[in-house]
Amino acid sequence: MTQLWDFAGGIHPAEHKHQSTGRPIRQAGLPKRLVLPLQQHIGAPAEAIVTEGERVLKGQRIAEVSAGMGVPVHAPTSGTIESIARLPVPHPSGMDDWCITLIPDGEDRWCQRHPIPDYRKLERDEVLDAIRTAGISGMGGAGFPTNIKLRPPKDRKVSTLILNGAECEPYITADDMTMRERSDEIIAGLKIMAWILRPERCVIAIEDNKPEAVAAMKEAAEGTQIEVIVVPTKYPSGGEKQLIRILTGMEVPSGGIPADIGVMCQNVGTAIAVARAILEGEPLIRRVVTITGEAVAEPGNFEALLGTPIHDLLDLAGLQRAQLHRLVLGGPMMGYTLNSADIPVVKTSNCVIAATAQELPEPEPEQPCIRCGQCAEVCPMELLPQQLFWYAKAGEFEKAEHTNLFDCIECGACSYVCPSSIPLVQYYRYAKGEIRVQQAEQLKADHARERFEARQARLEREQQEKELRRKERAKAAADAQAKKKEEAEQAAAQSEAVDEKAAKAALVQEALARKKASKPAAPEAQTTAESSAPAPDIPALEKQLTQAKSKLETMQSMLEDARAQQADNVDKLERAVAKNHERVKRAEEALTEVTTDTAPVTQSTE
Amino acid sequence: MALAQQSSPHARKARSTSRLMLWVIMATVPGLLAQTIFFGWGNLINVVWCIAVALAAEAAMLSIRKKPLAFFLKDNTAAVTGLLLGLSLPQFVPLWVSAIAVISAIVMAKQLYGGLGSNPFNPAMVGYALVLISFPVAMTTNWAQPGLLWESAPGFGETLNLLASAQQTVVDGYTMATPLDEYKHKITTHTATEVLAHPTFGEGIARGWEWVNVAFLLGGLVLIGLKIITWHIPVSLLAAIAVMSLAFGSNPDQYAPISLHMLAGGTMLGAFFIATDPVSAATSHQGKLIYGAGIGVLIYIIRSWGNYPDAVAFSVLLMNFAVPFIDHYTPPRTYGHHKARRGVPGKTKG
Ligand code: SF4
Ligand code: SF4
Numbered sequence: 001m002t003q004l005w006d007f008a009g010g011i012h013p014a015e016h017k018h019q020s021t022g023r024p025i026r027q028a029g030l031p032k033r034l035v036l037p038l039q040q041h042i043g044a045p046a047e048a049i050v051t052e053g054e055r056v057l058k059g060q061r062i063a064e065v066s067a068g069m070g071v072p073v074h075a076p077t078s079g080t081i082e083s084i085a086r087l088p089v090p091h092p093s094g095m096d097d098w099c100i101t102l103i104p105d106g107e108d109r110w111c112q113r114h115p116i117p118d119y120r121k122l123e124r125d126e127v128l129d130a131i132r133t134a135g136i137s138g139m140g141g142a143g144f145p146t147n148i149k150l151r152p153p154k155d156r157k158v159s160t161l162i163l164n165g166a167e168c169e170p171y172i173t174a175d176d177m178t179m180r181e182r183s184d185e186i187i188a189g190l191k192i193m194a195w196i197l198r199p200e201r202c203v204i205a206i207e208d209n210k211p212e213a214v215a216a217m218k219e220a221a222e223g224t225q226i227e228v229i230v231v232p233t234k235y236p237s238g239g240e241k242q243l244i245r246i247l248t249g250m251e252v253p254s255g256g257i258p259a260d261i262g263v264m265c266q267n268v269g270t271a272i273a274v275a276r277a278i279l280e281g282e283p284l285i286r287r288v289v290t291i292t293g294e295a296v297a298e299p300g301n302f303e304a305l306l307g308t309p310i311h312d313l314l315d316l317a318g319l320q321r322a323q324l325h326r327l328v329l330g331g332p333m334m335g336y337t338l339n340s341a342d343i344p345v346v347k348t349s350n351c352v353i354a355a356t357a358q359e360l361p362e363p364e365p366e367q368p369c370i371r372c373g374q375c376a377e378v379c380p381m382e383l384l385p386q387q388l389f390w391y392a393k394a395g396e397f398e399k400a401e402h403t404n405l406f407d408c409i410e411c412g413a414c415s416y417v418c419p420s421s422i423p424l425v426q427y428y429r430y431a432k433g434e435i436r437v438q439q440a441e442q443l444k445a446d447h448a449r450e451r452f453e454a455r456q457a458r459l460e461r462e463q464q465e466k467e468l469r470r471k472e473r474a475k476a477a478a479d480a481q482a483k484k485k486e487e488a489e490q491a492a493a494q495s496e497a498v499d500e501k502a503a504k505a506a507l508v509q510e511a512l513a514r515k516k517a518s519k520p521a522a523p524e525a526q527t528t529a530e531s532s533a534p535a536p537d538i539p540a541l542e543k544q545l546t547q548a549k550s551k552l553e554t555m556q557s558m559l560e561d562a563r564a565q566q567a568d569n570v571d572k573l574e575r576a577v578a579k580n581h582e583r584v585k586r587a588e589e590a591l592t593e594v595t596t597d598t599a600p601v602t603q604s605t606e
Numbered sequence: 607m608a609l610a611q612q613s614s615p616h617a618r619k620a621r622s623t624s625r626l627m628l629w630v631i632m633a634t635v636p637g638l639l640a641q642t643i644f645f646g647w648g649n650l651i652n653v654v655w656c657i658a659v660a661l662a663a664e665a666a667m668l669s670i671r672k673k674p675l676a677f678f679l680k681d682n683t684a685a686v687t688g689l690l691l692g693l694s695l696p697q698f699v700p701l702w703v704s705a706i707a708v709i710s711a712i713v714m715a716k717q718l719y720g721g722l723g724s725n726p727f728n729p730a731m732v733g734y735a736l737v738l739i740s741f742p743v744a745m746t747t748n749w750a751q752p753g754l755l756w757e758s759a760p761g762f763g764e765t766l767n768l769l770a771s772a773q774q775t776v777v778d779g780y781t782m783a784t785p786l787d788e789y790k791h792k793i794t795t796h797t798a799t800e801v802l803a804h805p806t807f808g809e810g811i812a813r814g815w816e817w818v819n820v821a822f823l824l825g826g827l828v829l830i831g832l833k834i835i836t837w838h839i840p841v842s843l844l845a846a847i848a849v850m851s852l853a854f855g856s857n858p859d860q861y862a863p864i865s866l867h868m869l870a871g872g873t874m875l876g877a878f879f880i881a882t883d884p885v886s887a888a889t890s891h892q893g894k895l896i897y898g899a900g901i902g903v904l905i906y907i908i909r910s911w912g913n914y915p916d917a918v919a920f921s922v923l924l925m926n927f928a929v930p931f932i933d934h935y936t937p938p939r940t941y942g943h944h945k946a947r948r949g950v951p952g953k954t955k956g
Contacts, residue, residue, distance in 0.1 A: 326610040367722070373889055
């Protein structure tokens with residue numbers, strides 16, 4: 001007998017599991033349309049790689065993640081892409097998100113599959129890649145991309161691989177039924193994961209209220225090194241941190257991951273998905289969902305294609321609409337209510353409870369906290385829930401954070417027992433949300449400050465540069481003056497050479513003018529223009545040019561600032577700058593024309 | 607189709623506050639019964655009277671504060687405050703004195719602080735301490751002489767008459783000081799054997815009182831069994847009294863023996879029903895141990911060297927003062943942390 005540890009707190013809510021274990025897993029079949037959200041898990045959303053009207057085959061990739069953490073989405077059956085649009089998705093906020101809608105053609109025609117039964121011959125990275133390509137993300141909780149989870153940080157060795165079959169939430173039996181009926185596939189998937197990780201120990205943990213599942217898994221694990229461990233029924237023993245404590249006596253450090261202490265947990269459903277992906281080449285396109293609650297006549301488990309609308313499943317289970325009072329996605333302890341059944345099954349959907357009003361009654365009105373401490377008695381994270389509640393209610397978020405608010409796993413055990421019916425978890429979510437918003441604002445303020453400081457520095461630099469240019473200009477002007485004097489002297493001395501020289505000077509001027517055109521802010525152009533300026537209309541042109549240039553300069557600096565601040569007048573400024581460029585160029589052209597024409601004349605007249 | 611929108615958890619199974627309080631009330635029944643059997647009708651009349659006054663005072667305050675009457679009266683907490691006072695006041699204390707105790711408990715100690723859940727001090731003990739200081743004679747001389755109900759105690763009507771009289775003292779022959787008081791005063795001039803020969807102490811430890819204490823202990827164990835209170839406060843409180851009386855009271859010719867400390871006076875009532883009032887007690891397990899031990903030590907100190915006969919009220923109130931401090935330094939260590947985060951943010955960043 002392996003040694004088991006206990007975790008603090010915990011409760012024993014009514015299980016309601018028998019409602020849905022009476023029937024074997026049923027096939028939900030092909031619905032009329034499938035809705036596939038592009039984001040079904042933590043990480044980056046996928047991008048559609050099909051277009052409306054396109055025909056796709058079963059298993060074909062229809063959305064891919066190009067950057068960041070994420071996995072692709074596949075067509076659960078063959079058919080036509082109807083639309084790519086924002087539709088309601090399973091989310092506590094009831095929000096809309098991008099979804100691909102697929103109309104099945106009824107043929108269920110597969111695309112080319114690439115099973116790798118002899119995966120052991122491959123590199124581990126290639127197998128991980130195949131798992132990613134198959135679109136697998138964790139099927140228990142938040143849905144972390146499995147290939148990333150299976151690649152722990154380089155300096156961490158996973159010595160214990162745990163397959164979590166505890167399923168401690170009341171009502172849910174998806175894992176239970178899967179273990180009873182598909183134990184071989186689970187073991188096959190576990191073996192693949194074990195081959196990737198090379199742990200010393202492989203454990204399947206199952207709560208003792210599932211004897212059939214235990215028996216099935218024990219039989220399937222016969223002859224392997226895999227241990228099937230029966231853990232006492234207590235909520236939330238299926239919480240990753242609690243299960244690790246039960247099996248190893250160790251605690252995942254706050255803010256860390258299980259791999260920090262050499263442990264990894266995977267869900268039973270994930271193991272099946274891995275087995276199917278590697279051994280059959282089948283991407284993740286279906287899963288088992290528990291449909292239960294007293295408002296359905298035939299509760300049970302359904303193997304449904306991803307994207308199947310939940311109301312289809314409810315109808316299959318015999319929903320009695322008049323009875324339905326509350327629709328919960330997930331378990332009664334941690335799930336969230338839906339405001340419509342028109343949302344699809346996604347990779348993380350494990351249970352839908354169609355509850356009657358008697359079954360999950362409205363909560364009693366909130367009373368004052370009497371500090372009875374019942375909440376602290378049951379908290380599996382050994383927090384002080386009532387303290388957190390005071391702080392959250394009073395808006396003292398810093399204190400709440402200090403009291404380890406972020407260690408709360410939102411298991412709901414405290415709310416479950418509170419005699420004053422205080423919706424504690426709701427307060428914690430609110431406080432967490434507020435703190436996150438504050439942090440985001442802090443970050444934004446920091447960025448704004450950085451940007452401001454950068455702008456200040458830039459302005460200073462520009463000021464310095466201007467100063468420098470001014471000095472250079474003054475120097476160049478003085479030089480030119482001296483040169484002119486010299487030239488005049490020389491001209492007086494050798495009047496014959498003058499023509500040749502004047503022609504040369506004209507050439508130089510021309511070149512300079514060209515340069516000016518491509519580099520409008522260049523100061524030398526101005527000085528040279530100045531230096532050879534006795535012709536009557538030249539000063540006017542020069543003035544025009546300087547004006548245009550200075551305007552251009554201001555425009556440009558305004559544009560730069562606007563860009564740095566991401567102001568919305570950038571476009572306008574850009575157009576203005578271009579216009580001023582034009583103006584400067586025209587002025588310069590006019591000037592060069594005049595100077596090239598007049599230069600020799602003036603020179604010779606002198 | 608309008609579906610209910612709720613935050614998780616969707617399942618709840620809590621014993622409501624009113625149910626918890628009802629259990630507390632039931633658990634005092636053995637003690638009340640023992641009091642009636644050994645000391646006559648006094649406590650029973652007190653209890654009924656105090657509960658009635660408590661409910662009336664609570665209702666009056668709630669209506670002044672414009673709070674829903676039924677919603678709060680139903681929680682049974684005012685009844686418990688009245689009950690605890692009825693159980694701990696002397697059997698022959700005049701009704702007007704007990705009424706003052708109850709009213710100050712409900713009005714001052716509870717409602718003026720914001721009502722249920724917001725009172726830093728144990729309301730019943732505030733009321734008790736107030737009348738003890740204001741009417742010391744009435745509070746120290748009106749303890750019933752132990753006498754079995756069916757033998758020597760005054761009858762129901764007679765008791766009611768005595769209680770209703772405005773006099774602060776009741777005819778001798780019915781009343782006396784408590785055994786602990788008796789012992790403390792006599793031991794300065796007598797030997798332990800001589801003191802214990804007095805009829806107050808009877809054959810056992812302290813006639814009648816030991817049975818009352820045992821009955822409250824029983825009720826208290828029921829509360830622990832039902833997980834309405836945890837063992838931490840009563841056990842540490844009793845352990846502290848035991849340790850103190852073993853350390854200082856080894857010579858019975860000087861101090862009352864341990865048996866008297868445990869089973870005379872309000873020890874068990876205080877340990878299981880008064881010190882465990884959740885609102886004004888410490889919260890974490892560690893905190894409760896410190897809190898209970900503190901009360902135990904103070905009870906012993908006040909009993910042995912103080913001027914008051916029983917010390918539960920003052921000890922509880924003194925430790926109520928210390929609760930914020932204790933709570934501050936005894937948070938539990940959260941899962942996944944090396945040590946508990948004490949203090950306030952900023953000062954000791956964990
Ligand atoms: S269980 Fe409820 S009433 Fe009791 S201490 Fe916790 S929050 Fe307060
Ligand atoms: S919801 Fe949070 S505070 Fe409440 S019991 Fe669970 S972990 Fe503890």
